[in-house]
Amino acid sequence: xxxxxxxxxxxxxxxxxxxxxxxxxxxxxxxxxxxxxxxxxxxxxxxxxxxxxxxxxxxxxxxxxxxxxxxxxxxxxxxxxxxxxxxxxxxxxxxxxxxxxxxxxxxxxxxx
Amino acid sequence: xxxxxxxxxxxxxxxxxxxxxxxxxxxxxxxxxxxxxxxxxxxxxxxxxxxxxxxxxxxxxxxxxxxxxxxxxxxxxxxxxxxxxxxxxxxxxxxxxxxxxxxxxxxxxxxx
Numbered sequence: 001x002x003x004x005x006x007x008x009x010x011x012x013x014x015x016x017x018x019x020x021x022x023x024x025x026x027x028x029x030x031x032x033x034x035x036x037x038x039x040x041x042x043x044x045x046x047x048x049x050x051x052x053x054x055x056x057x058x059x060x061x062x063x064x065x066x067x068x069x070x071x072x073x074x075x076x077x078x079x080x081x082x083x084x085x086x087x088x089x090x091x092x093x094x095x096x097x098x099x100x101x102x103x104x105x106x107x108x109x110x111x112x
Numbered sequence: 113x114x115x116x117x118x119x120x121x122x123x124x125x126x127x128x129x130x131x132x133x134x135x136x137x138x139x140x141x142x143x144x145x146x147x148x149x150x151x152x153x154x155x156x157x158x159x160x161x162x163x164x165x166x167x168x169x170x171x172x173x174x175x176x177x178x179x180x181x182x183x184x185x186x187x188x189x190x191x192x193x194x195x196x197x198x199x200x201x202x203x204x205x206x207x208x209x210x211x212x213x214x215x216x217x218x219x220x221x222x223x224x
Contacts, residue, residue, distance in 0.1 A: 004155075033211060033212070035214075040216065041216065042201065042214050042215060042216035042217050043156075043201065043214040043217075044214075045211050045212075048211055058211060090155055090156065092156075092212075094212075100158055100161070101148075101156075101158065102158075103155035103156040104155055105154060105155045106154070106155050
């Protein structure tokens with residue numbers, strides 16, 4: 001089944017403790033992206049990647065890092081999480097032929 | 113820049129009522145337009161899309177027509193069901209290599 005898999009689904013952590021949210025897709029998509037969803041703000045893009053070793057900032061990149069060492073994986077790294085990064089995070093990949101995005105099921109992160 | 117404006121919710125309808133969720137956009141060139149749906153506790157799913165002016169996207173009884181003259185892509189359904197209760201996002205991408213830009217989402221509640 002074609003899918004984007006994120007882990008974990010839920011995470012509660014403390015301020016300053018480094019964490020990684022993993023994202024993997026099995027569709028051989030070149031384009032991958034991370035979004036955060038907050039009430040009243042909709043979805044905002046954090047980072048995206050056009051291909052292996054190619055990443056770029058989205059609208060709200062501060063406090064986040066990403067890497068794209070292989071095509072299928074696009075982890076989101078929070079080196080020193082803060083409470084304002086409490087949010088619902090979505091990873092997505094895109095078929096550049098027809099622009100269709102496939103989203104993961106989301107990771108609900110709480111930073112206390 | 114590129115942006116999407118959609119009507120604020122929540123929208124509450126009775127079962128079998130007619131649904132319209134307004135969406136207008138600002139973009140350079142000829143963007144592709146999308147509607148995504150997010151059911152409770154899930155990620156976003158592509159509902160329908162249109163890639164050029166006057167195209168009509170349709171799926172599961174929902175329709176939207178790409179109107180370049182009014183820069184709009186309103187979502188409609190003739191008879192909603194309780195199972196349509198979800199958050200609906202209008203989105204655009206100016207081209208195949210640019211990020212997806214989302215509206216803030218409209219929550220729809222359908223009551224029996």
